[in-house]
Amino acid sequence: MPELPEMETYRQLLTPRLVGQTIRAVRIHREKSVNLPAGQFAQGILGVRIAAIDRRAKYLLFRLETGQALLLHLMLGGLMFLGSEEDRPDRNTQVELDLSGGQTLYFIGLRLGYLHLLDERQYLAVLAKLGPEPLAPDFTLERFEQLLSGTRGTLKTTLVNQQKLSGIGNCYADEICFEAAILPTRPLASLSLQPAGDSGRLYSAMRAVLMEAIRQGGYMEQPLFAGDHLTGGYNDHCLVYDRGGEPCVRCGGAIIQAELSSRKVFYCAQCQH
């Protein structure tokens, strides 16, 4: 599932390409992917200019000049492509938006994912349920420690809990724990809350892993447009996620694949403690 770095990469690439353009046509091939009857959805966005593209957690928000916004969550398997009919991946699309610049934005794999047309009050209500952004300047080590000390459960289940901390999912939670050399299965109560201890290491690892993943374009499998060499650049940089049985790059031990609260979890039992 796309996480913060994947959606941030999309935001950065789409902003200069889409902002200021007008939506000229909309085709909805799967009505469940949107929140309104197709005709009403189209009526709300046709001829409307995209004023800005924002990201919050794993959501993208296409802000429209009308004050409404298209709120996108890709969930599992969703992705986007910007281009023409000839360039686009040979995959079923659920929603297509034709833009005044001549290109089409294709929404692919929106099975659990969705694109909802919402007014400000509605989308703010959705976003209000989310925990803080891990890379926000005001999300300090102190706030991170408050979060860890005020929560029960294990480290990984907390890192991926969107109400506690938003934007981190299965892959980056495991990568952050590996970077910090801490087991994702650790109960929070067992972590030392000190700048030089577990919380300090986790906080630094969280920022380092997410910023590097953004710099490298995240782990999406498909480019966003023809000639896009940024998207997916982080794909081969995951050190433990989906690497069960492979040797650990730090110590040579075998990467363990296990299950934690019905999620996959990957770690090195030899150098993560």
Ligand SMILES: [Zn+2]
């Ligand atoms: Zn190791």
